[in-house]
Amino acid sequence: MKRSKRIVPDVFKKKRKVVVSAGLQSDWGCDQDSILSNLALPNDTKVALDYVKSLLHVEVFEFRIPTIIFKHQIYSIVHNKTTVDRQLEELKEKKVIKMFKLGIAVDEFCIVFTDDYKQHVKRQEPDNKTIDKFLDTVVDRCPDVSLTKSTMINEFCFTDEEITHLVSAGLLTVRDVGSWWLAIPGAGIFMKTFVKGRQSLLRTIRKCKYQEILQKNLEEKKLAAVKKLGMNFHILDIIGAELVKKIQTTSGCLLRLNE
Amino acid sequence: MLSFLSARENGTHRPSALSRAEATRRIFSLELSKDRDVQRIHDSGVNTLDIDPVEGRYLLSGGTEGVIVICDLECRPQENYTCPSVCTIGRSSRHVHKYSVDTVQWYSHDTGLFTSSSMDKTLKVWDTNALKPADVFRFETIVYDHNMSSVATKHCLIAVGTIHSQVVLCDLKSGSSTHVLRGHKASVLSVKWSPRDEFLLASGSRDSKIMLWDVRRAKSCLSILDQHNGEKGKGSTEAVNTAHNGHVNGLSFTSDGLYLVSFGTDDRLRLWDTMSGKNTLVNYGKVDNVSRKGSKFTVSYGGSPDVAFVPMGSNIAVFDIYTGEYVATLIGHYNNVNCCTFHPLYQELYSAGNDSNILIWEPELGQKTDVAEKKDNKQSSSTVGNAVQDTWSDED
Numbered sequence: 001m002k003r004s005k006r007i008v009p010d011v012f013k014k015k016r017k018v019v020v021s022a023g024l025q026s027d028w029g030c031d032q033d034s035i036l037s038n039l040a041l042p043n044d045t046k047v048a049l050d051y052v053k054s055l056l057h058v059e060v061f062e063f064r065i066p067t068i069i070f071k072h073q074i075y076s077i078v079h080n081k082t083t084v085d086r087q088l089e090e091l092k093e094k095k096v097i098k099m100f101k102l103g104i105a106v107d108e109f110c111i112v113f114t115d116d117y118k119q120h121v122k123r124q125e126p127d128n129k130t131i132d133k134f135l136d137t138v139v140d141r142c143p144d145v146s147l148t149k150s151t152m153i154n155e156f157c158f159t160d161e162e163i164t165h166l167v168s169a170g171l172l173t174v175r176d177v178g179s180w181w182l183a184i185p186g187a188g189i190f191m192k193t194f195v196k197g198r199q200s201l202l203r204t205i206r207k208c209k210y211q212e213i214l215q216k217n218l219e220e221k222k223l224a225a226v227k228k229l230g231m232n233f234h235i236l237d238i239i240g241a242e243l244v245k246k247i248q249t250t251s252g253c254l255l256r257l258n259e
Numbered sequence: 260m261l262s263f264l265s266a267r268e269n270g271t272h273r274p275s276a277l278s279r280a281e282a283t284r285r286i287f288s289l290e291l292s293k294d295r296d297v298q299r300i301h302d303s304g305v306n307t308l309d310i311d312p313v314e315g316r317y318l319l320s321g322g323t324e325g326v327i328v329i330c331d332l333e334c335r336p337q338e339n340y341t342c343p344s345v346c347t348i349g350r351s352s353r354h355v356h357k358y359s360v361d362t363v364q365w366y367s368h369d370t371g372l373f374t375s376s377s378m379d380k381t382l383k384v385w386d387t388n389a390l391k392p393a394d395v396f397r398f399e400t401i402v403y404d405h406n407m408s409s410v411a412t413k414h415c416l417i418a419v420g421t422i423h424s425q426v427v428l429c430d431l432k433s434g435s436s437t438h439v440l441r442g443h444k445a446s447v448l449s450v451k452w453s454p455r456d457e458f459l460l461a462s463g464s465r466d467s468k469i470m471l472w473d474v475r476r477a478k479s480c481l482s483i484l485d486q487h488n489g490e491k492g493k494g495s496t497e498a499v500n501t502a503h504n505g506h507v508n509g510l511s512f513t514s515d516g517l518y519l520v521s522f523g524t525d526d527r528l529r530l531w532d533t534m535s536g537k538n539t540l541v542n543y544g545k546v547d548n549v550s551r552k553g554s555k556f557t558v559s560y561g562g563s564p565d566v567a568f569v570p571m572g573s574n575i576a577v578f579d580i581y582t583g584e585y586v587a588t589l590i591g592h593y594n595n596v597n598c599c600t601f602h603p604l605y606q607e608l609y610s611a612g613n614d615s616n617i618l619i620w621e622p623e624l625g626q627k628t629d630v631a632e633k634k635d636n637k638q639s640s641s642t643v644g645n646a647v648q649d650t651w652s653d654e655d
Contacts, residue, residue, distance in 0.1 A: 006287060006288065006586065006587050007287075007586075008283075008284055008287040008288060009283060009284075009287065009564070011279075011280035011281070011283045011284050012260050012262065012263055012280055012284075013262075075544075079584070080582060080583070080584055081542035081543070081544055081583055082540070082541045082542045082582055082583040083582075084542075085540060085542050086540075144490070242544065242545045
């Protein structure tokens with residue numbers, strides 16, 4: 001008996017893949033093409049994004065922020081990181097989502113749905129021509145995380161004044177001389193709550209014996225800092241950021257702090 | 260497997276399909292060997308291992324005391340077999356390295372020659388039968404890594420990486436360093452020749468860059484590998500045109516030479532396409548890198564998909580190269596693992612570290628050796644007996 005349960009790829013093709021022919025589905029009386037069109041089926045990452053979006057309740061922040069999802073949270077839902085990366089790139093190209101760089105770590109990114117972002121920006125500063133122009137040109141056409149001065153001036157025809165206005169409104173953050181990160185205006189309060197919640201959760205696990213705790217025990221604990229964003233949101237975050245290791249045990253899922 | 264065997268017989272499948280499938284199954288089921296181990300000669304940590312590419316029979320290991328040991332891996336089918344050491348260049352030898360040996364490598368065409376480079380600023384070319392250095396290349400600074408091409412027919416160059424930012428190419432035929440590759444700005448931690456192209460060399464350095472060189476050209480540098488593939492948006496401005504966000508610790512080509520795997524102190528593994536020089540953006544997650552010098556990891560050979568065995572602290576992490584999925588952790592060492600090497604013929608992994616042990620990881624497929632069963636034959640025949648025979652005692 002093998003003690004370790006390792007998944008060996010099915011090299012000898014023991015399992016045959018079930019192939020459903022298109023003809024079988026037609027007796028339901030609907031149009032074949034509409035049911036089986038692959039374009040309608042969302043991919044794994046999109047479903048994961050929708051799930052995380054449902055976890056966050058923006059009413060708590062009095063609608064001051066759009067729904068922000070971290071890229072590493074998706075890693076803890078869909079296990080293959082490369083597939084997640086590729087599908088996120090596809091969604092970015094299709095302009096369904098926008099990615100922003102948050103935090104000091106080099107590869108910490110957060111994802112916001114493009115519609116939510118536009119709605120949020122319009123709500124913050126309604127009737128502002130520069131901002132509307134920015135939303136229509138840059139947000140719609142450019143999938144990048146950062147912008148340089150030459151792109152802004154040449155491609156999108158922004159003047160220096162307009163750029164200054166955008167920075168003061170919080171839509172652009174200074175990165176370097178002549179380059180800016182795209183940013184979410186008013187995201188400060190979200191980051192503050194998020195960081196506090198994460199620290200509180202990690203502190204709780206660190207205090208436990210052997211620095212590990214069963215997930216259901218953790219969910220039962222009432223932590224004030226975690227209440228705003230929700231326990232599930234934070235748990236997805238610490239697993240995805242590899243601060244904590246998820247181990248399946250006979251008593252359920254165990255979270256052990258990584259050194 | 261039987262379906263594959265009959266398919267091979269009647270010609271539906273190519274013969275290589277069966278060998279690849281079985282090799283992959285073996286590679287994915289590696290466990291610490293229960294019967295075999297390697298004789299422990301080193302008193303201190305082992306830094307480097309190499310298996311001879313000709314027969315796959317001799318294991319060369321270099322330790323932190325400058326000791327070099329050669330072990331015979333040929334397996335006798337018996338329980339608890341210890342691979343004996345054939346010869347040792349110990350502390351008492353006149354020609355032993357003064358300080359730690361960082362890299363050893365067999366000559367690619369026969370076992371009469373091997374090379375070793377050490378912290379005593381030398382690269383020694385040894386005659387195996389006499390156990391004396393046939394040639395010694397001296398450098399001004401510590402040598403971190405050296406590599407000789409396994410497919411070269413037109414040259415006998417050894418690429419050497421030292422604290423100096425230049426990669427020195429030493430020629431075995433003439434006995435001196437022929438030329439120098441300039442391009443890096445800090446010490447070169449790792450050098451590897453491509454197994455596909457005898458003139459292609461990859462080098463990784465402390466300035467976070469990986470450079471691909473063609474040694475025939477005057478301005479040898481072919482390209483500097485960029486982790487963002489030219490998109491400036493993703494990282495900070497200092498990270499532009501770097502392969503890792505930290506020092507590049509280890510390099511390893513896949514056996515077909517089409518991909519290069521690199522390991523960095525930013526705790527990331529990256530897979531590069533050798534032909535285009537692009538980052539394939541496969542995400543392996545965070546792979547803890549405790550080594551501040553070179554980390555000698557290895558890539559399997561003969562399986563599809565291939566896996567990378569990366570030393571992570573005291574354990575070895577196994578990752579599927581092309582998808583980035585984590586396969587397993589091999590736990591067995593008592594201290595940091597410094598090097599791993601893969602035996603191409605038998606799909607075994609040999610690893611060594613600071614605990615002076617060389618461990619063998621064999622495929623565990625649930626098969627028992629015949630020798631053990633023969634010994635218990637008397638006992639087993641009574642239990643595994645005739646199906647018709649009952650178990651009532653005859654006395655009553």
